Amino acid sequence: MTTLDLFTDLPQPTPAEKVRQLRRDLERYSHAYYVLDNPIVPDSEYDRLYRELQALEARHPELVTPDSPTQRVGGAPLAQFEKVQHRIPMLSLQNGFDEAEIEAFDRRVSEELGIQAVEYTAELKFDGLAVNLRYEKGQLVQAATRGDGTTGENITANVRTIQCIPLRLDTEQPPPLLEIRGEVLMYKQDFQDLNKRQLENGQKTFVNPRNAAAGSLRQLDSRITASRRLRFFAYGLGELEGAAPLQSQQQMLDWFMQMGLPVCPERRTVTGYQGLIAFFKEIHARRDTLPYEIDGVVYKVNRLAQQQKLGFVSHAPRFALAHKFPAQEMLTQVLDIDVQVGRTGAITPVARLKPVFVGGVTVTNATLHNEEEVRRKDIRIGDTVIVRRAADVIPEVVSSVLEKRPEDAREFIMPTHCPVCGAPIIRPEDEAVARCSGGWINCPAQKKRGLELFASRKAMNIEGLGEQLIDQLVDKAVIQDAADLFTLDVPTLAALDRMAEKSAANLVAECGKAKETTLARFLYALGIRHVGETTARTLAEHFGSLQAIIDAPEEQLLQVEDIGATVAASIKAFFADGHSMALVNRLQANGVHWPEGGGKKQDQVLAGKRFVLTGTLPSLTRDQASEIILSLGGKVSGSVSKKTDYVLAGAEAGSKLEKAQALGITILTEEDFLAMTKTGKLV
Ligand code: D41
Numbered sequence: 001m002t003t004l005d006l007f008t009d010l011p012q013p014t015p016a017e018k019v020r021q022l023r024r025d026l027e028r029y030s031h032a033y034y035v036l037d038n039p040i041v042p043d044s045e046y047d048r049l050y051r052e053l054q055a056l057e058a059r060h061p062e063l064v065t066p067d068s069p070t071q072r073v074g075g076a077p078l079a080q081f082e083k084v085q086h087r088i089p090m091l092s093l094q095n096g097f098d099e100a101e102i103e104a105f106d107r108r109v110s111e112e113l114g115i116q117a118v119e120y121t122a123e124l125k126f127d128g129l130a131v132n133l134r135y136e137k138g139q140l141v142q143a144a145t146r147g148d149g150t151t152g153e154n155i156t157a158n159v160r161t162i163q164c165i166p167l168r169l170d171t172e173q174p175p176p177l178l179e180i181r182g183e184v185l186m187y188k189q190d191f192q193d194l195n196k197r198q199l200e201n202g203q204k205t206f207v208n209p210r211n212a213a214a215g216s217l218r219q220l221d222s223r224i225t226a227s228r229r230l231r232f233f234a235y236g237l238g239e240l241e242g243a244a245p246l247q248s249q250q251q252m253l254d255w256f257m258q259m260g261l262p263v264c265p266e267r268r269t270v271t272g273y274q275g276l277i278a279f280f281k282e283i284h285a286r287r288d289t290l291p292y293e294i295d296g297v298v299y300k301v302n303r304l305a306q307q308q309k310l311g312f313v314s315h316a317p318r319f320a321l322a323h324k325f326p327a328q329e330m331l332t333q334v335l336d337i338d339v340q341v342g343r344t345g346a347i348t349p350v351a352r353l354k355p356v357f358v359g360g361v362t363v364t365n366a367t368l369h370n371e372e373e374v375r376r377k378d379i380r381i382g383d384t385v386i387v388r389r390a391a392d393v394i395p396e397v398v399s400s401v402l403e404k405r406p407e408d409a410r411e412f413i414m415p416t417h418c419p420v421c422g423a424p425i426i427r428p429e430d431e432a433v434a435r436c437s438g439g440w441i442n443c444p445a446q447k448k449r450g451l452e453l454f455a456s457r458k459a460m461n462i463e464g465l466g467e468q469l470i471d472q473l474v475d476k477a478v479i480q481d482a483a484d485l486f487t488l489d490v491p492t493l494a495a496l497d498r499m500a501e502k503s504a505a506n507l508v509a510e511c512g513k514a515k516e517t518t519l520a521r522f523l524y525a526l527g528i529r530h531v532g533e534t535t536a537r538t539l540a541e542h543f544g545s546l547q548a549i550i551d552a553p554e555e556q557l558l559q560v561e562d563i564g565a566t567v568a569a570s571i572k573a574f575f576a577d578g579h580s581m582a583l584v585n586r587l588q589a590n591g592v593h594w595p596e597g598g599g600k601k602q603d604q605v606l607a608g609k610r611f612v613l614t615g616t617l618p619s620l621t622r623d624q625a626s627e628i629i630l631s632l633g634g635k636v637s638g639s640v641s642k643k644t645d646y647v648l649a650g651a652e653a654g655s656k657l658e659k660a661q662a663l664g665i666t667i668l669t670e671e672d673f674l675a676m677t678k679t680g681k682l683v
Pocket of ligand 1: 090091092093123124125126127128130146181183298300317320
């Protein structure tokens with residue numbers, strides 16, 4: 001007998017058995033993929049089994065059941081959503097915003113219960129949509145929005161398309177009735193992908209993942225919902241009939257998980273308000289690295305008996321509190337749009353906003369980047385707009401709220417002439433940026449911004465020479481250019497507003513000190529377009545002397561690592577310009593000097609290694625870390641790419657860390673980094 005005979009002799013499964021087996025397998029694979037984020041078979045295997053099940057069901061329509069994985073999408077589009085009554089209302093959450101409010105909450109709970117150290121469950125607060133899932137005998141029979149808490153809308157067809165939501169609970173003895181409450185949301189990556197697709201298809205994009213999730217759930221045609229990747233996390237219980245020996249919130253969530261429901265693993269049992277605050281701080285720091293958006297954390301008294309004892313205030317339970325992050329998005333009004341002139345003459349439209357507290361600071365203006373951006377986002381003067389300020393990011397105008405547009409809203413018009421020097425504004429056809437054609441010699445704005453760069457820490461490092469002083473020096477014609485800084489005397493400076501003898505003397509001393517510099521700093525300070533700190537350093541190291549750079553033909557510049565055609569052309573143009581060369585000569589004549597000839601690097605520990613810094617390090621500042629890297633021959637760049645060798649990550653590291661993880665780049669803590677640079681042993 002051959003092996004083959006052995007198998008063919010086995011009893012063949014009936015179609016019904018085969019269908020059951022296929023469903024069990026598909027559910028298991030799907031659960032591993034969508035809920036546990038841990039696929040156990042390749043997609044191709046899943047697809048093969050899925051098609052096999054589809055084929056079998058086509059041949060045996062009597063075997064099709066609503067909980068089959070093939071039945072997630074189906075049915076004709078609805079005309080409207082039906083209303084659904086929540087027998088047990090979906091309550092809202094009380095909010096707290098600062099530590100004092102959290103402490104007060106804990107004190108209240110502790111007093112009510114007569115317990116010293118109350119045990120809490122701390123969870124994430126997802127920025128999604130609350131929904132109620134109704135399971136009867138383990139089958140998903142209805143899904144509804146929260147609505148006003150008592151009446152929601154029936155969105156069953158849409159919710160059935162959410163892959164991580166089981167159509168059937170994975171348990172031998174499902175309760176006769178079980179309502180699960182949780183949040184439907186969209187991951188940040190899926191949101192980006194969706195918007196990209198929408199753009200490609202000429203359809204409207206969504207402002208944030210929450211709106212995208214809401215828009216996707218509100219579709220009358222569930223096939224559209226199915227094409228959007230929505231997720232779900234369970235956090236609470238509605239109606240329940242039948243046994244569930246639950247004592248605590250944590251047990252409840254574990255029970256949900258056992259039945260195949262998605263529950264977020266980022267939760268913890270803690271004691272007292274110190275435990276709550278510690279959880280809040282940790283999550284706040286990690287917020288940007290999470291794949292979904294959260295707007296805070298939620299604390300719940302862990303023991304269900306204690307929850308019951310505490311009861312409710314109007315529409316919110318007294319056992320729970322949402323500890324919210326400062327809002328990252330707020331509505332405000334565009335009072336005006338005017339333009340700023342940058343160092344290179346770039347004209348940037350800036351929205352002047354009605355002051356608004358967002359992301360922990362008061363924002364009064366936000367860059368609109370360029371003319372095209374204003375048109376694309378269709379932002380007008382008078383509009384109500386969404387202003388966003390994420391951690392460590394400059395405030396931006398996300399979009400305008402069209403429903404609130406007043407009739408007299410005005411479109412932004414790019415001025416034809418520089419508002420500062422009056423020179424024509426020119427925008428080359430192939431560029432997004434319009435520029436003042438005055439040049440730094442004629443345009444005070446360009447001159448001032450150039451001087452700011454010149455004096456800045458990474459350039460000539462003239463401490464005490466800030467924006468306001470520079471404005472005065474230029475406006476009162478005390479100086480014509482950077483070279484004049486080195487001939488300033490105390491009486492002249494002391495005569496300026498807000499300057500005393502002492503501060504004047506300090507500034508003169510600072511300028512004196514700054515004369516002794518390095519070629520790299522000097523090059524950077526000149527503000528040559530496209531020559532940033534790193535390029536300046538590369539140039540200095542490569543050529544060793546200023547004259548060598550001035551004399552270098554374009555082909556020679558192009559041979560330098562990381563210098564392309566744009567940069568090379570810009571360097572040539574700068575030194576070909578009479579005004580620039582005159583300035584360079586006057587700076588040197590006024591005593592600015594640096595050691596020439598040296599500086600070429602060799603045998604340095606980090607030679608050629610590219611670093612990206614992200615987040616806040618425990619002890620080093622970003623500049624200090626950069627300084628160390630650069631001094632050991634490494635490079636620091638702003639964004640993560642395949643070329644990045646290391647990412648040095650601290651607290652509140654954001655998307656850069658995520659990207660680095662995705663690309664498999666070595667991630668260093670400050671400790672790793674310091675060990676590596678001290679020992680010279682690379683990891
Ligand atoms: O993540 C959330 N947004 C979340 C919302 C959560 N983690 N827990 C919640 N718990 C409740 C109670 C305590 C009332 C069951 C909630 C919400 N409610 C909630 N979401 C929307 C309104 C209320």
